[in-house]
Amino acid sequence: MAAPSAAEHTAEKGIREHMAATIYYEADTDLCIVQGRKVAVIGYGSQGHAHALSLRDSGVDVRVGLPEGSKSRAKAEEAGLRVLTPAAAVAEADLVSVQAPDTVQRTLYRDDIEPHLRPGDALLFSHGFNVRYGYITPPEGVDVLLVAPKGPGHLVRRQFTEGNGVPCLVAVEADASGGALALGLSYAAAIGGARAGVLETTFAEETETDLFGEQAVLCGGTSALIQAGFDTLVSAGYQPEIAYFEVLHELKLIVDLIYEGGIARQRYSCSDTAEYGDLTRGPRVVGEATRAEMRKILTEIQDGTFAKEWIAEDESGRPAFLRLRAEGKAHGIEAVGERLRGLMSWVDRPITETA
Ligand SMILES: NC(=O)C1=CN([C@@H]2O[C@H](COP(=O)(O)OP(=O)(O)OC[C@H]3O[C@@H](n4cnc5c(N)ncnc54)[C@H](OP(=O)(O)O)[C@@H]3O)[C@@H](O)[C@H]2O)C=CC1
Numbered sequence: 001m002a003a004p005s006a007a008e009h010t011a012e013k014g015i016r017e018h019m020a021a022t023i024y025y026e027a028d029t030d031l032c033i034v035q036g037r038k039v040a041v042i043g044y045g046s047q048g049h050a051h052a053l054s055l056r057d058s059g060v061d062v063r064v065g066l067p068e069g070s071k072s073r074a075k076a077e078e079a080g081l082r083v084l085t086p087a088a089a090v091a092e093a094d095l096v097s098v099q100a101p102d103t104v105q106r107t108l109y110r111d112d113i114e115p116h117l118r119p120g121d122a123l124l125f126s127h128g129f130n131v132r133y134g135y136i137t138p139p140e141g142v143d144v145l146l147v148a149p150k151g152p153g154h155l156v157r158r159q160f161t162e163g164n165g166v167p168c169l170v171a172v173e174a175d176a177s178g179g180a181l182a183l184g185l186s187y188a189a190a191i192g193g194a195r196a197g198v199l200e201t202t203f204a205e206e207t208e209t210d211l212f213g214e215q216a217v218l219c220g221g222t223s224a225l226i227q228a229g230f231d232t233l234v235s236a237g238y239q240p241e242i243a244y245f246e247v248l249h250e251l252k253l254i255v256d257l258i259y260e261g262g263i264a265r266q267r268y269s270c271s272d273t274a275e276y277g278d279l280t281r282g283p284r285v286v287g288e289a290t291r292a293e294m295r296k297i298l299t300e301i302q303d304g305t306f307a308k309e310w311i312a313e314d315e316s317g318r319p320a321f322l323r324l325r326a327e328g329k330a331h332g333i334e335a336v337g338e339r340l341r342g343l344m345s346w347v348d349r350p351i352t353e354t355a
């Protein structure tokens with residue numbers, strides 16, 4: 001049976017009246033569009049390897065752009081991909097997928113991409129940072145689009161190979177060809193995103209919500225919450241192993257329920273005692289002070305303060321980033337976790353990915 005169209009999918013679920021977003025599914029996409037392109041994936045890290053391999057597996061003509069001496073070159077070549085320098089890959093391609101780190105993109109674009117762009121080419125990002133904050137201004141005549149997976153690259157690839165997909169956002173900044181949206185949808189389908197849904201947005205909305213999500217909730221908020229919970233228990237004299245299982249290991253199990261059926265599913269599965277504690281204590285942990293800080297973090301994203309700070313930090317050799325990263329690695333929960341995960345073969349997942 002053919003996959004439902006966007007309209008059928010929302011109607012089927014009876015939720016159209018509550019949904020403002022336009023969401024596309026496989027039936028709304030045409031894989032042939034990206035199959036007709038010569039694609040250069042620049043960068044072969046978390047997202048780059050997922051895009052390059054899944055595009056290739058979807059029948060797309062892919063080459064990877066990496067500098068001479070890049071440690072990613074061997075990985076891409078071992079995976080059977082053709083690797084060129086970024087400039088040579090861009091020169092050959094008519095769709096350039098920029099998958100290098102955000103901090104590298106502005107100089108990469110200036111030196112290796114822009115000189116080789118021709119009218120009719122398309123430039124694709126998976127995060128709008130450099131365009132949104134004005135570090136990259138593409139020329140007229142080129143389609144500028146965004147296909148932003150809402151998940152880590154290694155999971156983007158893993159879900160694709162398992163027949164599933166990670167939802168994506170699609171946005172068009174410049175539609176020189178008149179076909180930029182259709183191209184973005186085609187690309188999203190080729191990396192598995194259209195199996196889960198592709199939401200239409202703008203570069204600004206993607207960039208600002210993505211930065212907010214990773215800072216306040218997904219990465220920053222969650223890591224800080226786990227560490228604070230662990231520290232509270234251990235400082236009060238409880239065993240670190242028990243604290244680890246309570247605030248980190250079990251978090252995945254709780255989030256699995258939330259992922260599968262929303263917060264209501266988690267509350268259904270947990271005890272009434274837990275639910276009463278959740279309802280009365282949760283808002284004390286994340287109270288007005290935290291909500292005010294969230295609004296401040298969002299303002300810093302919207303007015304460009306965060307972007308300016310991050311680029312300056314990178315340009316000065318990342319002193320704060322490196323110090324904070326080292327402090328995080330040295331936190332007590334890491335050593336306890338490493339030991340406990342090593343005793344659970346089905347949990348232990350050291351970094352073994354080839355990109
Ligand atoms: N990580 C994620 O899951 C997500 C990332 N994004 C976005 O995807 C983009 C890529 O991020 P991410 O996948 O995390 O990046 P990574 O840091 O994982 O990978 C970077 C890759 O780019 C290569 N690289 C470094 N410098 C250059 C250069 N000058 N020219 C070409 N290649 C270069 C690196 O090679 P080397 O091995 O030599 O260092 C590496 O292969 C960013 O815009 C990010 O915001 C969006 C959604 C999620």
Ligand SMILES: CC[C@](O)(C(C)=O)C(=O)O
Nearest residue numbers: 150151152153210214218
């Ligand atoms: C949550 C972090 C992320 O935004 C992502 C995996 O989606 C990123 O930039 O890596």
Ligand SMILES: [Mg+2]
Nearest residue numbers: 149150151210
């Ligand atoms: Mg993200």
Ligand SMILES: [Mg+2]
Nearest residue numbers: 127210211214
């Ligand atoms: Mg991000």
